[in-house]
Amino acid sequence: MAARNAPTDAAAPAPAAAAPAAPKLSAPARALQKLGLDSPIALALHLPLRYEDETRLTAVRDARPGETVQVEGHIQHCKVELRPRRQLVATLEDNAGDELVLRFVNFYPSHQKTLAAGQRVRVRGELRSGFWGREMVHPTFKAVQDDAPLADALTPVYPAAAQLPQTYLRKAVAAGLSRAALHEVLPPGTVPKGLPPLREALNFLHHPPPGTPLSTLEDHSHPAWQRLKFEELLAQQLSQMQSRRERARLAAPRLVARSGALRDQLLATLPWGLTGAQQRVVDEITADLAGGQPMHRLLQGDVGAGKTVVAALAACVAIDAGWQCALMAPTEILAEQHFAKLLQWLQPLGVKVAWLTGSRKGKARREALAQLASGEAALAVGTHAVIQDDVQFARLGLAVVDEQHRFGVAQRLALRRKLQGAEEADGAPGPALEPHLLMMSATPIPRTLAMTYYADLEVSTIDELPPGRTPIVTKVFAESRREEVIARIRDEVAKGRQVYWVCPLIEESEAEATPDSGGGGWGGKPLSELSNATETHQTLSEALPGVQVGLIHGRLPPAEKAAVMGAFSAGQTAVLVATTVIEVGVDVPNASLMVIEHAERFGLAQLHQLRGRVGRGAVASVCVLLFSTPLSETGKQRLKAMAETTDGFEIARRDLEIRGPGEFMGARQSGDALLRFADLAQDGALLAQARTLAPQLLDRHTAAASAQVARWLGAKAEFLKA
Template identity: 70%
Template structure:
């Protein structure tokens, strides 16, 4: 059924776009990536309209979307505030309705001329002057004009792409699309239809198909598409893993440095740390490059595991690079690693964007010559100017903040020797099981699921901004008792200057209330030595209160800090709130995190604050975060978002993911050509994103 298309009011001007219509929609389809028949076949409807039956106007109620037939009793153009086409209809029962068009073509007036019988579909509205419809769809009919045999699809479409044009293009493409079965018998879960049959049904579902199953994507036809997509992803991950197994890496085996480091540490490793350190050491001793994700909750002790991995590498005569997303975090790692490794004779270099001049040149020379055995820094470490003599291990902290290209650059540092370094990625944001099974299926995952002894529990309290003065009173009490406090300033917008302004204003206010000598300020615009000076004073308990932006999100470790206040907590993401909260509770004293929010809260904002109040378990936080945000935002830049999955939903489709994960190894082993064709059909060039 043709739709009333918005046009300029002038009939003379309306005729020109119609003549140029074919090229316009074609360009619009190209912008949507709808070029090949398979692209069109996989462009699925957003929803459906039921044009398979007629209703009688006397049975319809305002608010209903209905389709009926009636005769035009009057058609006229009126000029009120603007030109309108008003069409009065009367059905066979004598019921009347007014059609209103604010934009119309001359063809509208011709089709809707007095005496014509038309079939109309749209939302029925009530009003003081009777029932009406605004911009319904319509077409002229004869008494015996058949109804649609299937539900009418409504597709995602951009500007300049009419639904009627898109429907015809998809209908023509479906028979030509290569939708033959690629998968061997027994691979597809029982009860799911063949691929072509599934797509045909989704584009043209008969009226007997429950619309709820179509809308909620639970119909077996939808399940078939989701399984195919998840299987392609699993196959691609396994192919990437197999490809990396063909690459060569240096075999790194320690000769005693690890034992010396363990003996020098002022604490004993947890059982989880021992287990994970052994897993990493085993990988480093292989000739294939390690590609391992080390995940653990805030405070689980990932840095010492990284130090042990670095010790294995250095002891074998190779260099190690550790890269962190922020200078503050990199500096925290540097301080710990220097304290642990330099007394054992390890030379550590510090390379960030803020290190300039001759000092930088000297550090670069040390890295290039191999004299610097461990290089710590920010993304500056992967710049072309930073060369290594024998890079054997690259450690990336908070790996979700680094893009594919950055990790590839690290791995290329050893390419000229025909080798690539081992890669250890660390994350304090635990990966939910469904993500680990899908987007991280190509990685070996080690999990620190045990916190070191002596950590205090953190109580989280949520207050409206009306309690702000009471919170400041509590801060004064904590400071007087010798405790230390963080005050995290709100995210204003995607602007460092705005965040800095908020921190500066808050610092001035709290300094005025509590005394300037008791309040420090830390933000991203400070120079490296200024940041270090502020953190040194806070760590030494010379500053009881630290006002900061989110630069303290990760890495800061001050056991005497027992209270954190996060202002406008509703503006922060759930993972970020959990990371910030992890800055307290690092000692034996009871700790509190106060979340101050300003209403009204959005639904997702309310869910985030509720999750923070209910649990301190990073894995549960991650699960809820995935449910709130979806995999695209959760994963950050690992593979340019989660657009690799168009149809499957990791929350709802876990059983299909399990089935795909079970089938993929055998399919790749026993039917490699079918596996490759399946990956190409579903992922095409996007499969390359999974190889980083």
């Protein structure tokens, strides 16, 4: 390329000298950048994981086995021993003449140099009673001069990465802390009593003085920790309340259904009546749609509570008022379930429904796009394909996002931006209109989470299941009882029932690359040992001769997925082996048994969703959770919660305690968890104080409120509006 663009005229000026190359960063500096520690404030907020007490020395004779202590003395001798294995062994003698053996299985020439006979060293580690007396294995150590001063604060140990030594990181953090702009932005009297100034709090957390109770640092109950949590929660509340106020100033189409029109027609055709809870949330949504401000409502309800029909009634209101509606779901299977239901309900009423997914291409896609652009199609149903650039709506007034936490935050923001700029239905000039937004979730939101991440939302809750649903019995079995479970499958199939068997992996080759869908790691068992869907399908096919066993997973082409699900829904397939692709949306009332293999590997909310695929009819249903050993403490908590309750709100509360808010927010997909320091399970009192203070700051101290949000959230504030 450079040769083609070189000047050919001999009289042309000589090219300018090349800019000097940027200095090459050292490995530790590159590691700092990778951790995002590229500014003074980022370094100041990089808090220690734990602390080491290097402020005092302990005599060897006073140290007790099992204690972590720091001792000092001269090295008497140091040698490499070859038996029972190659190791470096040094003997230290303290000032009282007592000896301590230092043992290193992994060592370098620098170890031998520092621990040479005659050197004075300071070592820190766990004291043990060894065969040859008191010893430490792999202690930390450094050479010191006589009367070298001790540390005057606890030594921080920071979260780090490969090629980032603690000594380098400590110096970087100290430099960042000294340069960071940590002036007080909150007006006097607004910080809760007993909490220190921000700079004082951070200085304390990075360098706690001797005698500080480590328990208050480890459980984050110290006032210095409380100050950081309060600052963060206040910024989050300010951001949410700003978003709510900004939305209140926007205009939205007034969607008012005519009396006796489409919504009433749909209700008349349904073979069942709405529950009291459904009717209540329909009234709440209808009132929002009729207002002149954009609806921003979360519709939550447990698995099988009847959210889809509520969304359909909301769509009827929008369509009846002359506007279009879009429904977006995270997976093609779930989107197709919605499409089938809405087509069944609305097509007889004269509503044109367009189907948009990534797999729909060619003429069928072009026709769907044309119908939406012209307004012929009043309702679009699909996956993320609904927000692609080539999708244009004539008059989009309402968007429904199902399982909203399954979408990346950036995707939800893209949907909102696509919907902006609608015009009045009659073409009359007026203010730019925002669409109404209804988000649905079968993962109920715990109260503390609703008060924080969803503080700018109105929340409607369907807390009543439709009549005729039977409770699901949950049983927890070790994997050694697989044969009993297969025998139960034979019994269910003989009765004409259907069965799900869910596995975490598709096939053996996927084992090394598959992450834990539950957010907790695969635990102690190698991935290659976990049962996989293809192998289980073969095993069950052999164990159940004459029984049709199907297989579905995310790698199947869409047409094959549809065929497999169609056969299961029609009752032609008795047993369906699946990955978590069937987690949401699949509705087969005849399915009475759900088996989840390696259940300890799944997240609690995901287990609850999978369990909800059975118990959707009048048949008594069972969910069997098969677990493998060793079972981690987190795994035990998950299985215990599943066995004890089928209440989605209680499940959500326990899930928040176990895993934090990341999964509810789709935080993995947005890059970072939106709360670094506060713990919603423990910091309810601070949250309440922040909620009380936030509107006062917005009303009386606007500049301080903006500075608070900018300092703590920055660009992440936009994610809170998704």
